[in-house]
Amino acid sequence: MEPPPPPPPPPPPPPPSHHCNPTSNTNSSSPSRVPTPPPHLATPPCFKCGAPTNLPPPPPPDLTSLPAYIPIRLPAVNLPPETASRTQQSIILTPVPQPHPVPPLSPPYHFITPIKRITSPSDASRFVESNSxxxxxxxxxxxxxxxxxxxxxxxxxxxxxxSKIIAVLDTFSSWVDEIPPAVQSARYGNPAFRVWHERMTEHSHIFMNDILPLDQPDIRDSSIELVPYLLDSFGNASRIDYGTGHETNFAAWLYCLARLGLIHEEDYQAVVSRVFVKYLDLMRKLQLVYCLEPAGSHGVWGLDDYHFLPFVFGAAQLIDHKYMKPKSIHNDDILENFSKEYLYLSCITFIKKVKKGPFAEHSPMLDDISGVPNWNKVNSGMLKMYRAEVLEKVPVVQHFLFGSIIPWE
Structure with a gap:
């Protein structure tokens, strides 16, 4: 004898009532849908069924308090052909920046807290054309x-x-090992970077006073002006990003030290090969460990998501090299054996490490530059591009600071 069939399952319980269930139509088996009213014209609808609620309407947007700066992160879009052609032509016609001695800052000193001044393209052009x-x-x-x-x-x-600066950068690097990244699923922006940045901010005045010489009391007050440049050199803690604007602030910090007579022309080779290389290693470590988001990246239409100056210095290193040409960046053996000695090759190696796919697809500009006949032209072109693509771009230089050492003219 077959067993009796199991009893039918009980009907599902009715859905819990909430404020937007209709009460006037008792024959309705389901709540009626009410069209969502336009914003600022009615009370906000219920997010479950669209019915009106008793909540007050949202306030209209305040159009009078828009930010006075352009957001630093812009979408990577292709420029129209005519715009790209004009940009390229303006870079070609721009004279190559020439090395000149840094004008020393003369006493009496009146150090002030530097502030931002650039809010428009005309301000950026005014800056690059000024003496500063x-x-x-x-x-x-x-x-x-x-x-x-x-x-x-x-x-x-x-x-x-x-030596003092190198010691400070070594300390900053050791803090990365002490502050592990937080567990998260997001690709960019690990919040542990804020912990690192906060510690760096708390110790910045101590490190700056250690760098300033004790036997020159008249310039020790310059820390009020130097520390903001230093703090803006390692990325933004709120956005957890980094870009060429922060790199430019580090170069500006070194420029301020040169104006104060703490860095001399005979130090410049070590400034690049010791200090800047150490800074570059630190920033790559921060980028990889804390997944810093690129600030103002041009996507494939830029040299790099984060840096520009190592390409300038790296191309200069290879001028008149007997064997390596710009096309040598496609030789993996050369990259493996010489990337620790030449900044340009180091940049190419790092890009190939963090980006996947054919090099010509993810870095078409660098691929095109590899067809230039010699490094001298690459270096001069990089210097002109640095002016046009960094110092004249408002999303980048809107965060540049001006005080008494770098005055706003």
Whole structure:
């Protein structure tokens, strides 16, 4: 005899009532849908069924308090052909920045807290055409000239000031090992970076006072002006991002030390091969460990998601090299054997490490530059691009600071 069939399952319980269930229509088996009213015209609808609620309507947007700056993260879009052509032509016609001595800052000193001044394209053009902008760009060109034909490991004098800076960067790097990244599923923006950045901020004045010489009391007050440049050199703690604007602030910090007479022209080779290389290693460590988001990246239409200056200095290193040409970046053996000695090759190696796919697809600009006949043209083109694509771009230089050492003219 077959067993009797199991009893039918009980009917599901009715859904819990909430404020938007209709009460007037008792014959309705399900709540009626009410069209969602336009924003700012009615009370907010229920997110479950769309019925009206008793909540007050949201306030209208305040159009009078828009930010006075352009967001630093912009979408990577292809420029129209005519715009790209004009941009390329303007870069070609721009004279190559030349190295000139840094004008020293003369006493009496009146150090102030530096502030942002650039809010529009006209402000950016005004900066690069001013004496401050030209002097800063000449300083970058001088650093590039000082490393010409030199490997990173070539011997060079390292002053007491540079030794102090290197020690500070080593300390910053050791903190990354002490502050592990937080567990998260997001691709970018590990919040542990904020812990690292907060510790760096708390100790910045101590480190800055340690770098400033004790036997020159008249410039020790300059920390009020130097610390903001240093703090803006390692990315933004709120957005957890980093880009060429932060890199430019680090170069501006070094430029301020040069104006104060703490860095001299005979130190420039070590500034690149010791200090900047150490800074670059630290930033790559921060990018990988804390997954810093690129700030203002141009996507495939930029040199790199994060950096620009190592390409300038790296191209200068390889000028008149007997064997390596710009097309040598496609030789994996050369990259493996020489990336620790040449910044340009180091950048290419790092890009190939963090980006997948054919090089010509994820880095078409660098692929095109590899067809340039010699490194001298690559270096001069990089210097002109640095002016046009970094110092004249408002999303980048809107965060540049101006005080008494780098005055706003």
């Amino acid at each position: 902008g030209k002097s800063f760009l000449s300083f970058v060109a001088f650093l590039s000239y000082s490393i010409r034909g030199h490997k990173i490991s070539d011997p060079c004098p390292v002053s007491h000031t540079l």
